[in-house]
Amino acid sequence: MITPAFELTQDPDFLTIIIKVPYARASEFDVYFEGEDFKFYAKPYFLRLTLPGRIVEDGREKASYNTDEGTFTIRLPKEVPGQYFEGLDMLTSLLAPKKSRSAKPLVEEIAASAELSEEEEEEEFDWEIEQTPYEESSESPPRLQHPYGFGNLRSGVFQRLQDELSDVIDIKDPDQTPAGERRRKRLEAEAAKFEPDHYLADFFEDEAIQHVLKYKPWWVDAHKKMTALQRESHQEHDTHTFVVFSEDEREQLRKFTNKSYLLDKRSRHHVYLGLIDILLAYCYEICVNEGDKNVESSWNIRKLSATLCWLESFSCIHDVLVSFGRRVLCYPLYRHFGLVTRALSDTAMILQLGKAAVLKCLLDIHKIFRESDPAYILNDLFITDYCIWIQKIKSKKLAALSESLQQTTLTKSHLGLELEELEAAAVLVQEEEDALKAAGTVSKQQLLPSESETSDSEGSSSTSSSETEGSDSDERESSTSEDGEINSFQGALEEERTAPLVACDGLRQGTGTSALGVSEETPKVPLQSVSLPGKLIEELEMQMHSAVRLSEQPEGLATASCVSQEQEGNPLPEPDRFSEDSAGKGVSWRCLQSQAHCFFSAA
Structure with missing residues (x-):
């Protein structure tokens, strides 16, 4: 069976489902709906959805088929008129019915997804490679592997692919490196990479940086519209009106496999903080390139995010901001603290817009990594799971996360790079140079009138001496003529x-x-x-x-x-x-x- 392309819209009384089924027989299709369940079948297409609200069959339902476009349009009445169905853009979460909340199905589902990923890796296995028979050794116990990835649910991925993935992450042998050691090595690498001359050059000569800071991405206008509507109606609105997904993004959502995640409280905390870290890096990339993509886009995002580059697991929002600020001032082309604060404000806007805006950004990151080799592995470790997981959380969680982000302060002194002392010393040097230049200018200006006064005095003295010498000029001439x-x-x-x-x-x-x-x-x-x-x-x-x-x-x-x-x-x-x-x-x-x-x- 083929899952068709589909989209959902709504008005106060009806839910509209548009299903694209080219080459299907319009005379042979079945539609079933009751409560939150919706099923559609037209050979070879099959679609089953779990709706975010209840619908009812009362004679007002309608269905039509456009033969030119090959689309079915089905209008279904809502059980409660005026009810707003949230999350109609979250197509992946609508594809399958809701699973049980018991632990056993969740564990089995994650295990099944892990088996599928292992099977896919086995299909790409090189059968011509030279093999060595496996010999079990009782002397050396199995090495402990430290987890990483989305929710720290992965391990052993880099054990065989370290040489191929050395350009993707900075940490060496992550499977055998604990989280504390990763953080220590990351801080050492950032301290060694920081260049005061580069930072001061961007600090004093920031024309290009001020130019890119004026760029306004799509979420700025969306946030303004949402804020204006909330002020007028004094109630919250779903972001479906402000966030629009392209057809490519919808197609990517349909390709994802819907699954659930068994996360404890600590793992969920790491996931939320990792999301902030990834969005900060993405906002920096969009700002400095003014919305365009280039060959460095993949490098910028993964390099600025310690979650992606060092497989970091943060414990608080302040640690996320400090890590991002340090990496902005150490690695990319533009190293300015103003870009750090701009990324913070942009990330807060995206979180306030809700999960639709966050999902749109994650889909863009997914596309950037998908087209970059070998950064695509980061999709398997983080971004794909984030795209599926974000569709199932409540926007209120993201709003609270945005509020916490805005309440967290970040200053230059927090980064541990002695930026304020460096700037103060540079300003003093500049003031001394300006004072020397000003003194040289004043001395030149004073020299000009003094020279004119000297010339005037010399002229007057020459005049007086000429009067004195005029009387005996004949004598000097006669004396010179006599002596020769x-x-x-x-x-x-x-x-x-x-x-x-x-x-x-x-x-x-x-x-x-x-x-x-x-x-x-x-x-x-x-x-x-x-x-x-x-x-x-x-x-x-x-x-x-x-x-x-x-x-x-x-x-x-x-x-x-x-x-x-x-x-x-x-x-x-x-x-x-x-x-x-x-x-x-x-x-x-x-x-x-x-x-x-x-x-x-x-x-």
Whole structure:
């Protein structure tokens, strides 16, 4: 028998069942319904459903067949008009009648499903592989295998497939590694993988991250619509109105084998926490890729979920959030704490929307893993069971889980990566660099006006000196023309500007220190310190006249002597030519400086 494709809709008074049976004989079909049971048969199709509400046969039921589309449409009246049937989208849970709540059938059902999976693995067995006869050894007892997978119901899966599945999970030899050891190794791997430079780069240069954070997936609009309707009517609404399954998703639901799960309280707790962990990784993937899928989608989801990558079993919601936050900051391309908080809010929205929204996300994950080799093994370990299990739980459970998730706080300090200290140090360095840049800018701005002031002062001084030098310019020209060369001492004029003023007796003016001692021990006084250059010139001229007897002939200079130099026995250097203007005044400053150097500099 073939299970046909079907879907269910409802209005306040009727339940409508649409069954697709192409190539069936429309004249040969049977329909049976009573209470919660519904049966349909049209060779070779057979459909048996357990409805979430009761229907009644009162003459208002109708059935029609569309030959072009090959579909039966059956309208059945509700026993209680206005009653809302919850879970009409949960097609897998509707396929078979409800099982007994006793432990024995549940155990048998799980065992039967395990046998079926083992038979499927045996059918794919390579018969050409070299075999070794099995020898039972009494010396080594059987090794203890630690469970994992959905509800920790699996074990021994990776014992033979470790080499092939090394790219799927990070834990080595999970069958022989207890849960505590897995957690310890996971934390060590995350601490070794964390890169402060990568984190700081995304922290300071987050343009791309801020862009992807603006993306709004489908559950954002659905959550807004649900919240608006709840505010208007002040009552809860089923999410069937807001969550729509595609035909591919419906087909996948029909392919699942309906089964029940025998879970104790501790196992159910692990299942709920694992669901949060998987949804967080999925929300991150949808956000950073803005709803698109790529070759890295499978890697992102399983890498960010410690449930999938390390076969982790969490004990509280806070541990789930800490694990997810650490893995976001260690492994993917975008490592930003804002993406962690965004995934938290998205997961809370999905849980508030109910099991239909959660099932749609799980089906999308199932498709991503199904198309990725060898990640498909994660469907067998987790996702397929989650897709079947989620259809049978109540949405109120998920709403309570969402509320607990929203009440759990996660900060950067909880992640144990010293993010706040790292950010504070980086901010200090950035502030110092900004201060240095600002100081350099201010110094440049101050340098420009100071240079302009210097140029102005130099222009004024050059103007005054040009006036002084204008009167004796003829004398310098005549002196140069007579000697045939420029004064040999003029090359050291800039050095002489800083020479101290020394009296004829070899002492510095106003002091009792010799000129030689002053020149060797004390810094020279710059010429700019003299406020009245005109008086200085006259004073220097008087000192020179008192020390030297000038002759009108150039040879007279050769016989001139300085009192201090005669007493010290220092030879006199050959003076340069000295000339006066017609009034005996207006001596050139450069000429005076050169002559002062001639008389007062040490031999």
